[in-house]
Amino acid sequence: MTAKSNLNKRWFYLVSGMFTMLFSGVLYAWSILKIPFKNEFNWSDSILAFNFTLTMCFFCLGAFFGSLICKKIGPKITLVIAGLLVGVGFVSTGLLNRETPYLLYLTYAVLAGTGIGISYNVVVSTVNSWFPDKKGLSSGCLMMGFGVSTLLLGNIISSLFENANVGWSKAYILLGIVVAVVLVMAGLVLRKPSADIKFPAPKTKKSTKKEAFETKDFSTKEMLKSFTFWRAFIFMALITAVGNSVISFARDLVLSVDATPALATTLVGVLAVFNGVGRILTGAVYDSLGRKITMLASNILTIFAAGLTLVAVLIHSLPLCIVALCLTGLSYGSCPTMTSAFTASFYGTKYFPTNYSLTNFNLIIASFIATFSNSLLISTGSYTAPFIMLLVLAVGALGLNFTIKKP
Numbered sequence: 001m002t003a004k005s006n007l008n009k010r011w012f013y014l015v016s017g018m019f020t021m022l023f024s025g026v027l028y029a030w031s032i033l034k035i036p037f038k039n040e041f042n043w044s045d046s047i048l049a050f051n052f053t054l055t056m057c058f059f060c061l062g063a064f065f066g067s068l069i070c071k072k073i074g075p076k077i078t079l080v081i082a083g084l085l086v087g088v089g090f091v092s093t094g095l096l097n098r099e100t101p102y103l104l105y106l107t108y109a110v111l112a113g114t115g116i117g118i119s120y121n122v123v124v125s126t127v128n129s130w131f132p133d134k135k136g137l138s139s140g141c142l143m144m145g146f147g148v149s150t151l152l153l154g155n156i157i158s159s160l161f162e163n164a165n166v167g168w169s170k171a172y173i174l175l176g177i178v179v180a181v182v183l184v185m186a187g188l189v190l191r192k193p194s195a196d197i198k199f200p201a202p203k204t205k206k207s208t209k210k211e212a213f214e215t216k217d218f219s220t221k222e223m224l225k226s227f228t229f230w231r232a233f234i235f236m237a238l239i240t241a242v243g244n245s246v247i248s249f250a251r252d253l254v255l256s257v258d259a260t261p262a263l264a265t266t267l268v269g270v271l272a273v274f275n276g277v278g279r280i281l282t283g284a285v286y287d288s289l290g291r292k293i294t295m296l297a298s299n300i301l302t303i304f305a306a307g308l309t310l311v312a313v314l315i316h317s318l319p320l321c322i323v324a325l326c327l328t329g330l331s332y333g334s335c336p337t338m339t340s341a342f343t344a345s346f347y348g349t350k351y352f353p354t355n356y357s358l359t360n361f362n363l364i365i366a367s368f369i370a371t372f373s374n375s376l377l378i379s380t381g382s383y384t385a386p387f388i389m390l391l392v393l394a395v396g397a398l399g400l401n402f403t404i405k406k407p
Helices: 003-028 035-039 045-093 102-128 135-147 149-162 167-189 206-211 220-224 227-255 261-289 291-315 318-347 352-359 362-380 384-401
Strands: none
Touching (some): 003 045, 035 149, 045 102, 045 352, 149 261
């Protein structure tokens, strides 16, 4: 087989990666997946919000350990391990009873969260290794698959919850089996490129010449010593916190402005669609206009989304809330694509899997901010205080944004 035909395989790997990420992204459908535990078990919002925070923590830990495991044994076995963890996690969640929420933390957050974190890192790093010339496009497409999962799978799962012949327990069991099979299949398909493949050179535009990509491959230790890394890390955590908070209570948010339950479930899916669109648009903007413009646009969009949501809550406007939800999806969708492209652009591709997994730890900070947002909601009984806080954080991120320069 010629080097050119091998190179053409990368588009097949990209589509396979998107399909895999579509099923992995179901973890983000927590606004829908938490409904049985709230309605049938009467578990409080704080308990369920903490589960989402724990899930993000173990998602990040899974991504980190996934990068180390993949380096040792390759993507095939690593994705099989991820599939088994997710399968056992979701199936076990479907067998829970109302006695204690701590088992939910173990099955959903620890097992499923870790497994999806492993698969996320392996799929992104493996597929992106085929696209050194199109980092933004590749990252955007993969993140889009991850982002739209809530719409495509969330509504199906919601229907299964309400189906008398299925119910939430069987729905969780079915979900675990399907996601496990998809991840195992991905392990059989995805491969790293061989050393003899010659990739096209990245196209550098005038707007990006001052930050030419990959002048050096930074080891993880070198990256962590870079002051630029920590500024970008905190910036991404603050930006991500807005979307993370909204995802954790999206359904309840639109219900608070008089949406019907059916519309509320649909709007959670709409949020996911704009999340996916934001991911692929960010990739295209990053490739064409460069890092500075992409990060600035994402930051401004996040400020506007948080501010508009605050106004919608204050005047109790459903139409305005819907628009704000869409903008929040776009802004949140920009974050993972930006993180992936930023890490590769600033710190190179040689150590990308581990570097990327550590950069993704900004999700942990964002998740704890989301938990605090839920605490403010519970203590004040209003979404006003949480969104004032999120708006302040988004504005604060703007100051950090202007200080980020290539190391």
